[in-house]
Amino acid sequence: MNADNILNVDHLTMRFGGVVAVNDLSFDAERRKITALIGPNGAGKTTVFNCITGFYRPTSGAIRLTHEGGRSIQLERLNDFRIARQAKVARTFQNIRLFPGMTALENLMVAQHNALMLASGLTILGLIGVPSWRAAEKHAIDQAKRWLDRIGLLERADDAAGNLPYGDQRRLEIARAMCTEPALLCLDEPAAGLNARESAALSELLLSIRDDLGTSILLIEHDMSVVMEISDHIAVMDYGVKIAEGPPQAVRDDPKVIAAYLGADEQEAIAVMESSP
């Protein structure tokens, strides 16, 4: 096992009654790299995500997250919110889960809840309004502002998240996840429903998150142009098992991958073959 892996998924199995959604899956995600998890619909990708982020408890197998200092955490033993808080894993959702009735800025403030909660002395100091709390709040607003600026939504900071266009909501959700200052960012189909221009902007954003902030990214994506362009490493799943793994070029030419996509959906297979990195 490579020493600089942030995530090791080891013989992960997830059963729902008689259905085996994920079967003995193992793969690693390298630190400061973008790892993509692809596969036809129903291959079990989102189930893997839900296991990593604690929304499901795996039937068997281990998921280990190793922080930069060498501290490692077994994710399969933690609850969902502890994974986000202690293991510093943030995620987005396939169907956007923003807080639609709150403004874009508020969404990013909620993401900094744990840090702000400490700063507000578990609410008591904040209720009195001590200066240290005010400073912490200002710092949080600045952080939110930086992210809004980065995703080009600074002008719409005070608009309700539910009123933003679809593409903006996708980017806002990524910004919200990043406001928790994660070590590993898990994105579930971030390019779904985006047009070509928005997809390109998304790729740029993800590359800048990797290069400028050094955050590792785990990605589920159907848009092959995005996957091939930004991924450093790709794992391919079909029917709950890993069928291929490697750098984009190798995966693209893998006959097993092509067969899986052809079997599932011809269009997607052609997209895999035709798209260039």
Next chain:
Amino acid sequence: MTSSTSELTHVSRLPGVAFILKKALISALVALVLFSLMVGIRTEAGPTGQLIYWTRFDDLAILVLIVFVGSIVIELFRQWWGPAGTTRSVPQPLQTALDFAGRAIPPLLLIFTFLVPVIFYNQRYILDLGILVLTYVMLGWGLNVVVGLAGLLDLGYVAFYAVGAYSYALLSTNLGLSFWTCLPLAGILAALWGVMLGFPVLRLRGDYLAIVTLAFGEIIRLVIINWQSLTGGPNGISAIPRPSFFGIPLTAGEDGLAARLGIEFSPTHRIVFLFYVILALALLTNWVTIRLRRLPIGRAWEALREDEVACRALGINTTTTKLTAFATGAMFGGFAGAFFATRQGFISPESFTFQESALVLAIVVLGGMGSQLGVALAALTLIGGFELFRGFDQYRMLVFGMAMVLLMIWRPRGLVGYRAPTVFLKRSEAISSELAREGRG
């Protein structure tokens, strides 16, 4: 309509006369069937026990005609109003005026409330009503934390009101503690019960949560009824001490407040004092809630209402967040309960029935979930309005129910149908409640 084209589009969008007549006829037919037996034929037992009946076809005809015409009027009104969800543009001057009114109402309302005891000094009825309204404003604001902000549907809020009331009653009659000592204790005890309720219901959502909280409210009431040795059972607790003006009793005696100030004693002094006590308590509730909304905990409550799964993905401990919401709401309920006990001087389980919970919940829903001003206005409308309709005598409930139904059709999201952001960069823009979720537990 100014041009023929707009008239054309207008007509093509709306169903014609035939549709309206058809609808009115169907309504009239339903009314005929319903009322022909209920109104058209009247039966009574005759002097010798036989059944006598007579017909009242004229009354029946009038009723059916009212339904027919009413149906046409309603349909025309709906067409004039436009289809549901129509966004209508308000003229700019009117919008400015409305904005100004929206900003001016809260301070004016507050000033008026402060002056109520001065204006209506000699009208005991108004003062009592004012105290009652303020009690419900406070309860509404307290429940607003749980239902409006955190989105946890609580049908048993009266339980905390009861815990507060009985805490004060028992502590003061048994241990002789004063109102001002008991007030925080009542709040803390109610908050503890809030946490105790919170723990088992944490895994429940929506309807299930509502049912369990409803049951919790009933359990508290039944315990109070049956724990005779402590609570006095159905007989309640009487001779609960009245509050003192920070140690100085409000009585006619030598050491009473009136005698010390050298003014003539009047029983109204106590009423006015109670009025300001509940006003202060309500304002405290309001202030704390407004501050909490701008703190991380308040934002987490609202985020919880919007999307619990997303909250957990962001590392928010939803368990403690829910518990704090329950505890905070319960604490305010406990304060209000302690006040209720000291005002009445007598409490019994009859004051803490489900009807009270439903009333407070109606205030929160009618006011617009999460809106402080809306809740205050709704309490005024519901409690004050109910008194206002006293003149309608037996039709009071009918008129009142009708008013509620109309109000909810007109403003389905409550009187104040928007939420103000808790933090903003440039401008604080009200967010329509249509976007905000109601919360599913």
